[in-house]
Amino acid sequence: MFRNIITIALRVLWRQKLYAGINLLGLSVAIALSLLVALFVVEEYSYDRFHTNADRLYLLNQHENPPDRDEFGSTSTPFVLGPSLAEQSAAVEHVVRLTDWNTQARVGTEAFDVKLTYVDDSFFDVFSFELLESASANPLQNLSGVVLSESVAERLLGTGPWVGDTVLLELDGEEAEFTVTGVTVDPPATSSIDYQILVPFDVIHRIAQADWMTMWMIVWPKTYVLLQEGASTAQLDQALQAMYEANDFAGMFGEGGLWYEYLPITDIHLHSQFASPELGTSSPVYSRILLGIALLILIVASVNYTSLALGRSVTRSKEVGLRKVMGAAGSQLRRQFLSESLLLAALAVPVAWVLAELALPWFNNVAGRELMLSLDPLIGGILLALVLLIGISSGLYPAVVLARYNPHRVLKGQASVGGGSRFIRGLVVLQYSLAALLLIGTILMGQQLQFLLNRDLGYQGEQVVNLSSSTRSRDVAADLLERFRARALQEPGVLQVSAVSNTFGGVWGQVGFDTDDGQFMQVYANSIDPDLFETMDLQLVAGREYSQDRPGDFVSGIIVNEAMVRFMGWDDPLGQRLPCSEMDAHEVIGVVQDFNFQSLHNEVEPLVLFVEHTALAPGINDVVNYSGVRNELLVRLDGSDIAGTMRTLEGIWHQVAPEMPFAPEFLESRLNAYYQNERTLSGVVRVASGLTVLIAAMGLFGLVSLAVARRTKEIGVRKVLGATVPQILTLMAREFSILILVATLLAWPLGWFAAQRWLEGFAYRIDLNPLVFVVVTLSLLVMSWLTIVLLSLRTATRNPAHALRYE
Amino acid sequence: MSETMTMDSKAGAVGLKHDQPLIEVIDLFKYYANNFVKTYVLQDVTLGIADGEFLSIMGPSGAGKSTLLHILGMLDEANQGQYLFLNEPVHRFNEKRRTALHREHVGFIFQAYHLIDDLTVYENLETPLLYKKVKSSERKGLVNDTLDRFNIVAKKDLFPHQLSGGQQQLVAVARALITRPKVIFADEPTGNLNSKQGTEIMEMLAQLNREEGTTIVQVTHDEVKARYGHRIIHLLDGRIERVEVVGDKLG
Numbered sequence A: 001m002f003r004n005i006i007t008i009a010l011r012v013l014w015r016q017k018l019y020a021g022i023n024l025l026g027l028s029v030a031i032a033l034s035l036l037v038a039l040f041v042v043e044e045y046s047y048d049r050f051h052t053n054a055d056r057l058y059l060l061n062q063h064e065n066p067p068d069r070d071e072f073g074s075t076s077t078p079f080v081l082g083p084s085l086a087e088q089s090a091a092v093e094h095v096v097r098l099t100d101w102n103t104q105a106r107v108g109t110e111a112f113d114v115k116l117t118y119v120d121d122s123f124f125d126v127f128s129f130e131l132l133e134s135a136s137a138n139p140l141q142n143l144s145g146v147v148l149s150e151s152v153a154e155r156l157l158g159t160g161p162w163v164g165d166t167v168l169l170e171l172d173g174e175e176a177e178f179t180v181t182g183v184t185v186d187p188p189a190t191s192s193i194d195y196q197i198l199v200p201f202d203v204i205h206r207i208a209q210a211d212w213m214t215m216w217m218i219v220w221p222k223t224y225v226l227l228q229e230g231a232s233t234a235q236l237d238q239a240l241q242a243m244y245e246a247n248d249f250a251g252m253f254g255e256g257g258l259w260y261e262y263l264p265i266t267d268i269h270l271h272s273q274f275a276s277p278e279l280g281t282s283s284p285v286y287s288r289i290l291l292g293i294a295l296l297i298l299i300v301a302s303v304n305y306t307s308l309a310l311g312r313s314v315t316r317s318k319e320v321g322l323r324k325v326m327g328a329a330g331s332q333l334r335r336q337f338l339s340e341s342l343l344l345a346a347l348a349v350p351v352a353w354v355l356a357e358l359a360l361p362w363f364n365n366v367a368g369r370e371l372m373l374s375l376d377p378l379i380g381g382i383l384l385a386l387v388l389l390i391g392i393s394s395g396l397y398p399a400v401v402l403a404r405y406n407p408h409r410v411l412k413g414q415a416s417v418g419g420g421s422r423f424i425r426g427l428v429v430l431q432y433s434l435a436a437l438l439l440i441g442t443i444l445m446g447q448q449l450q451f452l453l454n455r456d457l458g459y460q461g462e463q464v465v466n467l468s469s470s471t472r473s474r475d476v477a478a479d480l481l482e483r484f485r486a487r488a489l490q491e492p493g494v495l496q497v498s499a500v501s502n503t504f505g506g507v508w509g510q511v512g513f514d515t516d517d518g519q520f521m522q523v524y525a526n527s528i529d530p531d532l533f534e535t536m537d538l539q540l541v542a543g544r545e546y547s548q549d550r551p552g553d554f555v556s557g558i559i560v561n562e563a564m565v566r567f568m569g570w571d572d573p574l575g576q577r578l579p580c581s582e583m584d585a586h587e588v589i590g591v592v593q594d595f596n597f598q599s600l601h602n603e604v605e606p607l608v609l610f611v612e613h614t615a616l617a618p619g620i621n622d623v624v625n626y627s628g629v630r631n632e633l634l635v636r637l638d639g640s641d642i643a644g645t646m647r648t649l650e651g652i653w654h655q656v657a658p659e660m661p662f663a664p665e666f667l668e669s670r671l672n673a674y675y676q677n678e679r680t681l682s683g684v685v686r687v688a689s690g691l692t693v694l695i696a697a698m699g700l701f702g703l704v705s706l707a708v709a710r711r712t713k714e715i716g717v718r719k720v721l722g723a724t725v726p727q728i729l730t731l732m733a734r735e736f737s738i739l740i741l742v743a744t745l746l747a748w749p750l751g752w753f754a755a756q757r758w759l760e761g762f763a764y765r766i767d768l769n770p771l772v773f774v775v776v777t778l779s780l781l782v783m784s785w786l787t788i789v790l791l792s793l794r795t796a797t798r799n800p801a802h803a804l805r806y807e
Numbered sequence B: 001m002s003e004t005m006t007m008d009s010k011a012g013a014v015g016l017k018h019d020q021p022l023i024e025v026i027d028l029f030k031y032y033a034n035n036f037v038k039t040y041v042l043q044d045v046t047l048g049i050a051d052g053e054f055l056s057i058m059g060p061s062g063a064g065k066s067t068l069l070h071i072l073g074m075l076d077e078a079n080q081g082q083y084l085f086l087n088e089p090v091h092r093f094n095e096k097r098r099t100a101l102h103r104e105h106v107g108f109i110f111q112a113y114h115l116i117d118d119l120t121v122y123e124n125l126e127t128p129l130l131y132k133k134v135k136s137s138e139r140k141g142l143v144n145d146t147l148d149r150f151n152i153v154a155k156k157d158l159f160p161h162q163l164s165g166g167q168q169q170l171v172a173v174a175r176a177l178i179t180r181p182k183v184i185f186a187d188e189p190t191g192n193l194n195s196k197q198g199t200e201i202m203e204m205l206a207q208l209n210r211e212e213g214t215t216i217v218q219v220t221h222d223e224v225k226a227r228y229g230h231r232i233i234h235l236l237d238g239r240i241e242r243v244e245v246v247g248d249k250l251g
């Protein structure tokens, strides 16, 4: 029976090549996309599960709610937290403190930008990273030793074995020699901990003050806890409670003003509140969006099968009648027809696999992953589930309709033509609503991105190169700037050179202080080189710029933006000072026109610029992401012979900073990076809408060709009665046009609502143009008309006698 | 044959007296309701068909012959009346039981051959056996025997469109027979064939009736072919107008 069913199904598919082809193509595309999405989602949900102890590993997040401040939380914890917990709680098996530090490594004369990761020596007992080479049982116990990941070892030291080799690491302006005591396999892609060079935690003394190690107010490293088997986090709570009391946290943070959250390590990737590039955190939203889009395309492709199967059901009705005459029960027929849709879905799998392989590089690029396609049991299971899902959901209704045919009527030539035609119309509407929705999304997202990129930001970012020096020393940075500027300004292609502490296209720092009336105030702050205004073409609306003629301004002059003036409510900003008498004497010497120093998701917020922060420093008691080291150089080029100028700049750089890598970045590309998420989403939506329209168009092609075949005789009769070709084309187009019109009109409010929601994420956004909606409707209509004309024209222009004679 | 024939007082219902009737329909009505008007296609049909009988149904176009045949063959249902098949009340059966009964005992032959286009001759013959869940080895045997018997072994891998009309009808007959049904319903089985082919098919049906005792009910427009039957039912406007006993079959 089974073999018979398969044989028939194959023959039916073969004979109906057009429909089989349409379905095969549509389903393959849908399955291929689903496969890619499945790879992504599987990876998203497998983060950090490779640790043998994953089920009892936690990252501690610190939450503070001090009396006069906003609630604040982060993954940074006091140095003292981990050791205290290990000491005081029997529930703790091990604690690992971990913190990253970007610096430079040198081997011989070659310098490299590297990331150091300071870790406690229990690191390898807690996490399941695999040692390739090791000098001793625990390579982290040697305070002058480091452990490298394999790829970094290769990059720095060439081919292995590496244990015993030495590298110089810059720690707080000085180089120190370390011996390689171990090399590990690179951390897997699904690890939230991504390290290059592991350094024994105690080495942190070289960059951190000794008293921080015991202070509860200083937070820096992340703290991971491995619980004893069978222990619970409630036991940690008890230990922490004891610490609260012993250390008088209530006094420091207020009653209940400090608490810890135990984030299971496997939740870090998707469920951390504290998104950080350091942890490579993601959000389940991405999985959901991609799953939604895959589902949508699966629906559209399955709808093709269903509507074409229904459209062709009349052709199959004779077979149904005959089979019933031969004793087939309805259930047997349903099974037969269902097996056809299942077979088709199964046939689409190998095609989908090839498509997925081809699309994988694109997908990886868009998703920022390095996914690979391999047929493991999970993927096999997913494919099987997809085949069943598609086969059953697309084939069930036609199977039921077909199996219902009354043999008596069919065999008398009275096949009920109406079978499922209302259903088909519903499906067409569904398809085109989805297509219209995605098209609307594509256009609006494109418009918003264009808008973001073309908007006047209040400064000139074109032809400005950012040169980042990784030094953490103010003096080194200042010296580098002067020597570089002196040489670079000699070059004809260079217009200006300047430097800032936090550069454009990145995150700017904030400083906080307590005002004289007891309020906590936090504003954006940046330490700038006096030439910044000229380099970036910032506009001053009041007061004066910094100039070498007034060196006093470098210490006591601040320049604020208009937002700051509004925020402070200053009528006459010049001469004002920040409302904090702990700060040394300073005054506002100028007001700069608002410029977007953040991405356009945000309004321009209050900003204070200064050259030196020394006057303000005494009052500042909170610093976020602000260093005061002007280590970001900005070079404005004149735009002629950019490549040549860049080569010259590189030469200069290597002379003035031989130990630092030359890493130029155009500001424009940094600014583009602000909208990477949006661009990714918009790219995915664009591809999804393209595929949806394509699949829906193929479905329409099939339906129209069925309609033409069915109405050949009618068309002949109408022509005999005097209908013109346009009249006949109109007749053919009318039904589908109405359906598409209805479908797109349904998509309008949905598209409007969704776009509005998405745009709310931007402080600066386009106005929704109703024309976009009209254009989407019109283009889908035109596309359908083209299909209809293409397919009907032959029949409509043919001599009617022909159609009638051979009917 | 020496059976005594009796004419029932009721509209020509006839039974072969000593036999248990294979099929009995009593007061059958069939109508189509269109625009609140009932059009009767069959009215008050009462008829018995004996096991082993060869019955012909005649009547003008639109008289209701096919409709009656389809009801008798359990492809369609009457609106009113009783239908007993081997004494079982088919009119009370649900579709599932009807299908089961049909599958077990009934074969059908149509004027338009009606083979499944996508199946080869072999597969067309095999299909009823599949629905009857006949085991694979037995199935093979039956199909091959039948191919042999109808002299179509050479055609077994051809598709219907590769056969002539006569050959197609031969396959259709073979397919109706393969399950060894108790009764075969044939709706103008020779209607689309030339006279030589038609005669061959009729001879085959007659032989089947004679030698294997298969009951045959055929609809025909052809007076000569109707006389292959033991009796001829004449339908007019959905009623049995008269029943003719074919005399030369009695000898």
Ligand SMILES: Nc1ncnc2c1ncn2[C@@H]1O[C@H](COP(=O)(O)OP(=O)(O)OP(=O)(O)O)[C@@H](O)[C@H]1O
Residues within 6 Å of the ligand: A412, A414, B032, B039, B041, B059, B060, B061, B062, B063, B064, B065, B066, B067, B068
């Ligand atoms: N679905 C229907 N609705 C209304 N009337 C119908 C329907 N199906 C059949 N009829 C009518 O039933 C009558 C009997 O049809 P049937 O096919 O049984 O005739 P027939 O005797 O087999 O004719 P023919 O010799 O032409 O095959 C016809 O008048 C036909 O119009």
Ligand SMILES: [Mg+2]
Residues within 6 Å of the ligand: B065, B066, B067
């Ligand atoms: Mg008929």
